[in-house]
Amino acid sequence: MDTEKPTSPAPHRRPHASSRRPVSYDLNLAHLPPPGIVSILHRVSGLALFFPILPALIYLLGASLASEEGYREWRSFFSEPAVKFVMLGVIWAYAHHFFAGLRYLLLDVHVGIAKAPARKSAMAVLVLGLLATLLIGWCIW
Amino acid sequence: MVKAYTKTPVGAHYGLGDWLLQRLTAVVMVLFTVGFAICLAVHKPGTYAEWKALFSGTFVRVTTVLFFTALLYHAWVGMRDILMDYVKPTAIRLTLQSAVVVALLLYLIWIAQILWSR
Numbered sequence: 001m002d003t004e005k006p007t008s009p010a011p012h013r014r015p016h017a018s019s020r021r022p023v024s025y026d027l028n029l030a031h032l033p034p035p036g037i038v039s040i041l042h043r044v045s046g047l048a049l050f051f052p053i054l055p056a057l058i059y060l061l062g063a064s065l066a067s068e069e070g071y072r073e074w075r076s077f078f079s080e081p082a083v084k085f086v087m088l089g090v091i092w093a094y095a096h097h098f099f100a101g102l103r104y105l106l107l108d109v110h111v112g113i114a115k116a117p118a119r120k121s122a123m124a125v126l127v128l129g130l131l132a133t134l135l136i137g138w139c140i141w
Numbered sequence: 142m143v144k145a146y147t148k149t150p151v152g153a154h155y156g157l158g159d160w161l162l163q164r165l166t167a168v169v170m171v172l173f174t175v176g177f178a179i180c181l182a183v184h185k186p187g188t189y190a191e192w193k194a195l196f197s198g199t200f201v202r203v204t205t206v207l208f209f210t211a212l213l214y215h216a217w218v219g220m221r222d223i224l225m226d227y228v229k230p231t232a233i234r235l236t237l238q239s240a241v242v243v244a245l246l247l248y249l250i251w252i253a254q255i256l257w258s259r
Contacts, residue, residue, distance in 0.1 A: 071189040
């Protein structure tokens with residue numbers, strides 16, 4: 001039947017040889033198990049916290065403490081919805097890094113080191129990071 | 142007689158110290174984060190005067206600088222790990238690592254200057 005479409009040649013297949021071919025694993029990020037997702041997000045959030053989040057927050061702290069006008073200026077700046085959405089990202093980066101770090105501290109002392117609990121705690125970290133972001137976001141909105 | 146070269150290419154164990162220091166500094170920052178969050182929730186600084194008063198107490202100033210000192214070591218180990226994993230050319234990696242060290246020292250000096258300049 002495939003011979004009717006000459007533009008898309010069917011791959012040359014021998015029915016009994018295909019089962020003996022080496023398996024190639026799908027290395028898509030989407031197939032990372034929860035501990036892997038927590039791990040890469042821990043790294044990404046750590047990098048983001050180092051730069052640019054940290055210098056930005058230090059600058060804002062300095063400006064808000066320097067004078068009454070500075071304080072008011074930054075308060076009105078933070079009341080903008082767009083800024084608050086960016087702050088949600090900042091809060092998530094800190095919260096995820098925080099909870100993932102606590103999980104690593106527990107793993108270091110061999111708490112929940114087996115595969116099943118490690119998977120569960122990884123999912124808990126992902127959920128807690130988002131919940132903390134929602135909670136703090138609700139407080140600042 | 143040729144003396145056998147006994148120095149091993151690995152096993153300086155400086156990695157263990159860094160690893161431990163990263164955990165210790167993490168614990169310091171966890172404690173500060175929880176304490177500071179409780180402090181904010183209790184005092185709810187809503188005006189400039191309250192905001193300024195919060196950061197003028199010696200305890201808050203000292204613990205904030207302690208937090209940033211812990212952060213300096215913690216972020217150094219983390220950033221060094223990232224750079225070692227992804228930046229292979231030695232010259233570029235060492236340049237970036239130096240930049241990280243300078244940036245972290247500047248952060249620390251900056252925060253101390255903010256807290257004590259007034």
